Amino acid sequence: MAAGEQEVPKVVAVVASLLERAAEASDYAAVDRRDSPFRGRSRPCISIRGYVDRIFRYAGCSPSCYVVAYVYLHRFSSRQQSVAVDSFSIHRLFLTCLLLAVKFVDDLYYNNAYYAKVGGISTAEMNVLELDFLFGLGFDLNVTLSMFDDYCRILQSQMCVESPSSTCGVFDEEEEQSKLGEEQQLVVGGQG
DSSP states (O other): TTTTOOOHHHHHHHHHHHHHHHHHHHHHHHOOOOOOOOOOOSHHHHHHHHHHHHHHHOOOOOHHHHHHHHHHHHHHHEEEEEEEOOOOOOOHHHHHHHHHHHHHHOOOOOOOOOHHHHHTTTTTHHHHHHHHHHHHHHHHOOOHHHHHHHHHHHHHHHHHHHOOOOOOOOOOOHHHHHHHHHHHHHHHHOOE
């Protein structure tokens, strides 16, 4: 890691991993979905992990925004099942989720033009994506503390699965497996 470069928090890495798996599962299912503003003509050259790392490096938002963005993505995919969460759309979807999460959660944030530049799209496209996403959610951006905690537990259980350690004994094995099943539903909820 270069001097002055911030280490990516585990929660951000886990969200990136879940996004990657959701896109791969949807790609594998090859379900026909309608075109949407989120769908690119081709797969981006940058992996979703690389993209999320880039956003983390330049966006300057809190790690809690990544949890809220994940909640928004799940909520959107449950309500807008005709919009594929695949490798053609996951980058734009997540950028939009994070933009809205930052606006809703953090006190200080950059404008849409900045996020568009970080995300590799035009400001006009960022504005369209934001509006389309808001209507797709029915402007339901509230995430209760209870819901935030539930998603944090799911992400934490995923951290334990990806890199087990002796410090990761929050859930017993049966509860961890149950949470893992819930996580799979959250990742691809409504995709199917």
